[in-house]
Amino acid sequence: MIAPLNALGTPIDLVQPARLVFGRGTAGEAGRWLGRRGVRRPMVVTDTFNAARVGCLELPGEPVVWGELAGEPTTDDLARVVGAAEAAGVDAVVGFGGGSSMDLAKLVAVLTGSGQSFSDVVGAEKVAGKRLPIVQVPTTAGTGSEVGTRALVTDVAAAAKSAVQSLHMLADLAVVDADLALGMPRAITVATGVDALAHCVEAFTNRKAHPFIDLYALEGIRLVGRWLAKAADDDHDPEARAGMALASLYGGYCLGPVNTAGGHAVSYPLGARYHVAHGAANALIFPHVLAFNAPAAPERTAAILEALGLPVSTEPEKVFAAAHGWCVRLGCEMRMSAFGVPAAELPAMAREAHAIRRLLDNNPRDLSEPDILSIYRAAF
Template sequence: MFSLMTPQLVVMGGGTRKETATLLARLGIRHPLIVTDKFLVQTGVVGEIAAALRAAGLTVGIFDETVPDPTVSVIEAGVARLKTEAFDGLLAIGGGSPMDTAKAMAVLAKGGGAMRDYKVPASADQADLPVICIPTTAGTGSEVTRFAVITDEATDEKMLIMGLACLPRAAIVDYELTLTKPLRLTADTGIDALTHAIEAYVSRKATPLSDVYALEAMRLIYPNLRTACFEPGNHVAREAMMRGATLAGLAFSNASVALVHGMSRPIGAFFHVPHGLSNAMLLPAVTAFSAPAALERYATVARTLGLASAEEGDQAAVSALLGALSALNRDLTVPTPEAYGIDEARYLGLMERMAEQALASGSPGNNPRVPTVDEIVTLYRAAYR
């Protein structure tokens, strides 16, 4: 037995942001609160969408206090903003941070208490306000997932919030919103999406349907990632990346991520490394650690990415995959934690605590090879340089 969890409606294609008012009307939403950040307000993206909504007769509010790696205090401020008017929906515009912020706001507004009450292994299934997402990066897949990641400032812990309340009601996936994104952001979010697809496929919770999403996401992302980075105005590459990121989101929302993400979150929480970048730092080493426990699956990943033929053996295919992941990091100038500027003494001193947090998140338990704390510490040490 397996299940499939998806939004009610996903609208995808260039220019689809112009359909926002129509989509909200179909869902019966007349008074949305836009959840976004100040940068997107300044670029005019939010103003364009808000103006179209108002022209269609909707009453619109804006909460633009979201931050990278959304925090408990921001969620609480958002819930306070919700109480000021009779909002009937949340419209998240932005990358993973605004989308995760909106999801957490919906959860906390319904259940009350503290955000920590909803961290895994709790299941956040109840919310009154529907969340509609318009992603502006091709990476997190949060527009279609049942997850949110919220940082507890008091403990420097990235808490995984999971449940049906985090699953958006609908998403508008418009690749045109990514055309102006710089190389570093494109690279980091793109490797994040590729990691989602790979981890969903090798996850112990993979299903026949999540496999379909994961494999197609890989086919779209890998051959187009470099092009999207180095030719930012390339519509074909940008559209493929956006579609692939959404499919990867559907894959891991139903199969879960694994060890890379479990280890990545503490690096982000303690050292404020962007999520996609910390995934990229870890992906080659963690893949090498995990592959012996699922050689056939990783070999299929290699063949799907076009790195090995059907005639080549699994071991040769996996070797090609490991080489390709390292080459991708080199081509996209992914730094090591050391090169990023993370202090070695602090990093080494926190490795055991990071390993314990990684295991507690549950994600490493989905890995083909489930690690111990000591093995995670060894991987952190290996990744530093």
């Protein structure tokens, strides 16, 4: 039995969408749900690829498809899509895609016609409250954003990620149809899958770890260990896609009341500065932070390795070797230099990562700026 980091009676606040539909072939429930509520002008926030297949959502009325998202969302993207939503007079928002599309959809729902700017709502619970109905339909298995209340956007001026958290951004309906991920390329499958894993791992080893969330975190890790390699090897395996969709969903449940920790903080500058995909950045950093944290959470580190089907150890060197080898076998790029990151910028990146206290303060072991720099150099 794994000892809890926090007592059973520790208060916890877990919010979930009012309705969640999970299963193959369920994407059309998004449109049926909107139609029953009289929505006639829904906006779909998505990327170019998914913009071509919004028909599966069976949307009512005259949908507006904003499919200009390329990569992780920026403040420039947000300004354009909110302007488009206001000009079109939309009456609901559908996030359709990966976490980037769903995060952007949340912000469109709360900013359109609200009189608030992005800078007004950065932080926790600063959204005024007026918002459009929100439906989230993930097409990847990574972020779990469909069940979350946070949105991350890269502030172009600051070249850093900013987070907005608000209960008003919680989806009214989340539809998780794993068939939407069939045919997804291996690189995206693996990167998003390791992101789902990181959410579960960082919640499980978090200073805020709670028995209520441990249930989701450990099972999410087991699901990734069982299904990610199969999904990567066969892009049309429906059972593997369903397993990863559930792992991602469980990771999303972990994010709300517990959140991530050192791994995400250390990975963020890679995305904000060099546009490394969020999942790829997490995969690169994952073994380093898991090994670093092992002395502070040995029992839980061993449980993570066991759940992934890896050799169990609590020794940092062996933990790193097991986790790093697992990522390499999946096909993850594990060299920071391969993403075009200049070695001279590593100290500045370490300073930026060390300033992300909302996540680093959750880490089971203090990550100093020199520690982060050492991780970057080891990963370079």
